[in-house]
Amino acid sequence: MTMIGIDIGGTNFRIGAVDDNGTLLKFDKVPVKTILHSGDVLADLAETIRSFSENMEIEAAAIGFPATLNADRSAVIQAPNIPFMENLPVCEILSEKLGIPVYAERDVTYALCYDMAKYHVDEAGITCGIYYGTGIGNAIAINGIPLVGRHGTAGELGHIPVAGSEEPCGCGNKGCLEAAAGGKALAKLQREQFPETEIKDLFLRHADDPKLAEFLNLMSLAAATEINILDPDHVLIGGGVFNMNGFPMETFREKIMEKVRKPLPYNDLDLIFTEDEREKCVIGAAAYAKKEMNTKK
Ligand SMILES: [Zn+2]
Structure with missing residues (x-):
């Protein structure tokens, strides 16, 4: 076939x-x-x-x-x-x-279908895919079947509201997480705060800047929120943002883990960082x- x-x-x-x-x-x-x-x-x-x-x-x-x-x-x-x-x-x-x-x-x-096969993730139970690109994409599979919801709009993780944010989002609402922590928001941060640095080198050159640390923190809210709601069997994280030069993967993982509920799922979390292809x-x-x-x- x-x-x-x-x-x-x-x-x-x-x-x-x-x-x-x-x-x-x-x-x-x-x-x-x-x-x-x-x-x-x-x-x-x-x-x-x-x-x-x-x-x-x-x-x-x-x-x-x-x-x-x-x-x-x-x-x-x-x-x-x-x-x-x-x-x-x-x-x-x-x-x-x-x-x-x-x-x-x-x-x-489809990204989650691909990654589940590539990383040999068992279909049984709950699997989450969180993809950081232009926005924050999210797919949830339960026993291998994508969660759709009543109207088809389940898994809109990028559109959970961030307290205090008024940033307009492509969906029409204000203050969505992806409007503050998606690739578009990062591009805006680069234009306004780091105009001398190419966007691909932002983390390489300004890893210790508080504004980028806060951006990383906002990114981690998405993954931690989903993990604390669903207690998933497997979490796959990917997307184009991780291709940026010098992206601090270990710090990002720590930012997620510090927000995950203790002692569980914290002590037994299957968190897989996937390659962007x-x-x-x-x-x-x-x-x-x-x-x-x-x-x-
Ligand atoms: Zn939105």
Whole structure:
């Protein structure tokens, strides 16, 4: 079985063909704006998938969005970075156009699928994935099944409120954690406080600055909050922020641990820091599609 995995971000469109063993057979990454040209988003997407998978025997496709999706995972509800995807019957139309099952999920769910396989995480129990990128992404799997919630919006960890913050967030609210501790907030901090330093070198050059220490502290609130609510079996942490030069991983781990409930889960916490890989969501999407097909047979 060959599956197509897709990851649509605010800037880039990533697509991959993955075989039964999880091996990436073909991969492409292009700016989103280069594939959308006709004004009909779903027609453009179908055309892109078709030409990418020409001469391949494709069983199914799964698409990941940095967005909230409806509970039955057939449409995107809100996507501040890709508003053109909102409220379209994505799965139904693409499935019709391509003649294969098409699934949709949040990109972080695919990242968690990938990481659970890579780090040999047992599906039994509660597994949390927390991904620090432009925002703070979160996926929760219970016995291997993603937690969706009543409306589809479970796991919005980036949007828990921070006391005293009035920072506007992409979701429309003010004071969300990701507006204070996500990549966008870090970029703002760099512009305003460290204009002489390139963002990738912020931690390398200013690790001891109180403003960066506070940023790290706010980042750790996300992980500690989820750990204290769920008492998870496994916690996987990843995202592009950790690729920054000199990111103080050990300090970050300490900041999380100092907020985790004692004596448990503190004394027995399975905290795994994962590598950031550009194909992560694409391969995870293909694995998700394979699993969905097998459960619906
Ligand atoms: Zn928000």
